[in-house]
Amino acid sequence: MFHVFMIPVLKKIDMQNPILRICVFISFLIIIPFLSFSQKKESEKKEIPKKESTDLMDMLEKEIASKPVTNYTTATFKTTRLINAHSIENVAGGVMDIKISHRFGELNGGFYELFGLDNASIRIGADYGITDWLMIGLGRSSYEKQYDGFLKMKFLRQSTGKKNVPLSISGFAGIYYNTLKWSEPDRENYYTSRINYAFQLLMARKFSEGFSLQLSPTLVHKNLVPLATDQNNLLSVGIGARQKITKRMSINVEYYYQIPGYKLENTVDPLSIGIDIETGGHVFQFIFTNSTGIAENQYITGTTGKWSKGDIHFGFNVARVFTLKKTKLKETK
Amino acid sequence: MKLFYSFLLTCIAFSAGAQDIYFTRTGKIEFHSGSSIEDIDGTNNEVSSMLNIKTGDMAFTVLVKSFHFKRALMEEHFNENYMESEKFPKASFKGKIVNMPALNVTANGSYNIQTEGELTIHGVTKKVILPGKITVSGGKVTGVSSFKILLSDYNVIIPGVVAEKFSKETEINVSCVYDPRS
Numbered sequence: 001m002f003h004v005f006m007i008p009v010l011k012k013i014d015m016q017n018p019i020l021r022i023c024v025f026i027s028f029l030i031i032i033p034f035l036s037f038s039q040k041k042e043s044e045k046k047e048i049p050k051k052e053s054t055d056l057m058d059m060l061e062k063e064i065a066s067k068p069v070t071n072y073t074t075a076t077f078k079t080t081r082l083i084n085a086h087s088i089e090n091v092a093g094g095v096m097d098i099k100i101s102h103r104f105g106e107l108n109g110g111f112y113e114l115f116g117l118d119n120a121s122i123r124i125g126a127d128y129g130i131t132d133w134l135m136i137g138l139g140r141s142s143y144e145k146q147y148d149g150f151l152k153m154k155f156l157r158q159s160t161g162k163k164n165v166p167l168s169i170s171g172f173a174g175i176y177y178n179t180l181k182w183s184e185p186d187r188e189n190y191y192t193s194r195i196n197y198a199f200q201l202l203m204a205r206k207f208s209e210g211f212s213l214q215l216s217p218t219l220v221h222k223n224l225v226p227l228a229t230d231q232n233n234l235l236s237v238g239i240g241a242r243q244k245i246t247k248r249m250s251i252n253v254e255y256y257y258q259i260p261g262y263k264l265e266n267t268v269d270p271l272s273i274g275i276d277i278e279t280g281g282h283v284f285q286f287i288f289t290n291s292t293g294i295a296e297n298q299y300i301t302g303t304t305g306k307w308s309k310g311d312i313h314f315g316f317n318v319a320r321v322f323t324l325k326k327t328k329l330k331e332t333k
Numbered sequence: 334m335k336l337f338y339s340f341l342l343t344c345i346a347f348s349a350g351a352q353d354i355y356f357t358r359t360g361k362i363e364f365h366s367g368s369s370i371e372d373i374d375g376t377n378n379e380v381s382s383m384l385n386i387k388t389g390d391m392a393f394t395v396l397v398k399s400f401h402f403k404r405a406l407m408e409e410h411f412n413e414n415y416m417e418s419e420k421f422p423k424a425s426f427k428g429k430i431v432n433m434p435a436l437n438v439t440a441n442g443s444y445n446i447q448t449e450g451e452l453t454i455h456g457v458t459k460k461v462i463l464p465g466k467i468t469v470s471g472g473k474v475t476g477v478s479s480f481k482i483l484l485s486d487y488n489v490i491i492p493g494v495v496a497e498k499f500s501k502e503t504e505i506n507v508s509c510v511y512d513p514r515s
Contacts, residue, residue: 057392092405209419326403
């Protein structure tokens with residue numbers, strides 16, 4: 001389904017363009033160390049000397065080793081969002097995740113604005129897992145009075161054992177519809193001008209129990225852009241990382257590099273830092289970011305605040321998970 | 334090389350008396366850790382175990398990750414927060430039946446047994462004595478056991494906020510149907 005979405009979009013991109021080609025090449029370069037890393041580990045494993053013993057536990061271990069199973073990596077990130085951006089995680093099949101995201105105003109508003117607390121941009125959304133590998137979501141942001149819908153699909157899961165896969169890959173497709181009043185009501189306006197699209201390839205690897213890294217090449221298509229000189233297809237590469245500090249807490253960082261020539265005039269790259277705190281069925285994310293918007297088309301291609309000038313928003317995401325369909329446990333034969 | 338290894342393995346197997354060893358990959362372990370507030374039930378159908386019916390030696394090992402729950406989030410918390418399955422991927426029991434009956438696999442029968450051994454959960458090994466029952470029926474050997482453990486004995490820490498969802502003791506049920514090891 002995702003492919004069907006992508007084809008018309010990819011056709012629109014001119015692959016003859018040298019900058020785009022360089023971008024593709026660079027993303028390949030970034031993937032290569034991921035691959036070689038896994039091979040090194042495999043060779044290390046082979047060198048374990050075989051101990052001969054009549055001990056029953058050793059025999060059992062040997063018997064198990066003779067039929068290896070695939071061990072899938074789980075919990076690469078704590079939730080489906082790293083900070084603003086989507087992580088490779090999905091909600092499980094039959095699970096609904098209600099998310100309330102809140103970004104206060106800018107810290108440099110000073111005491112008059114109570115350091116931004118007087119203003120807020122909110123997104124309320126619900127995500128649902130149709131299966132363990134396919135999730136959908138709907139949301140509404142107060143910023144630009146925008147509605148959004150998305151679909152996220154897992155293609156590949158990091159694993160060791162029988163199947164050795166070095167990284168997880170997911171695809172993301174989103175559609176956005178803003179309902180602001182027309183800025184120029186006198187001219188002929190089309191409803192299609194309100195529509196934006198975002199497509200992402202999410203690639204992540206859990207390097208260790210505590211550290212995970214994600215790369216997200218992204219295409220945002222805007223049907224209407226502010227300037228005649230602006231591109232409609234906007235390209236960027238996101239990089240995100242999480243480091244656990246305790247079992248239930250982690251520090252996250254996320255940055256999107258907008259490719260020069262494929263970004264809107266007067267926008268800057270979004271940079272966000274956050275802390276995840278998990279308590280039972282809730283996950284709290286406390287964050288600092290330079291973007292006001294929370295949806296993909298807003299924070300990736302529409303951020304104007306600069307960290308250097310103190311245009312920093314404090315914010316939080318609160319998520320609560322509801323299990324709508326319980327998994328049936330398999331009975332033994 | 335493959336031939337050599339299989340030869341080697343055969344030698345080892347025979348030296349232990351291959352015909353005495355019974356084996357399964359599909360043993361079952363269930364546990365109940367919940368209280369009246371919430372059911373916390375995990376099931377694992379991929380328990381590997383070996384039993385020597387002559388000597389009474391037994392070994393069990395299980396991947397913590399292959400415990401499944403009705404709620405996906407519970408499964409994630411079980412692995413991430415409580416059992417730390419990345420750090421301690423396996424739980425195991427290695428022991429011996431102290432009152433091993435003289436088993437005749439051709440005759441059906443049922444025997445109450447007592448096992449003594451080392452139970453390893455969450456990286457902590459404890460000496461335990463566990464009750465059980467062995468049943469022989471149609472050439473198959475079935476072993477079952479029910480016992481209770483304290484999570485605190487195995488360094489599994491339950492935070493105060495959720496403590497009332499857990500019962501004091503965790504009930505564990507083990508059931509394995511063994512086949513002769515070929």
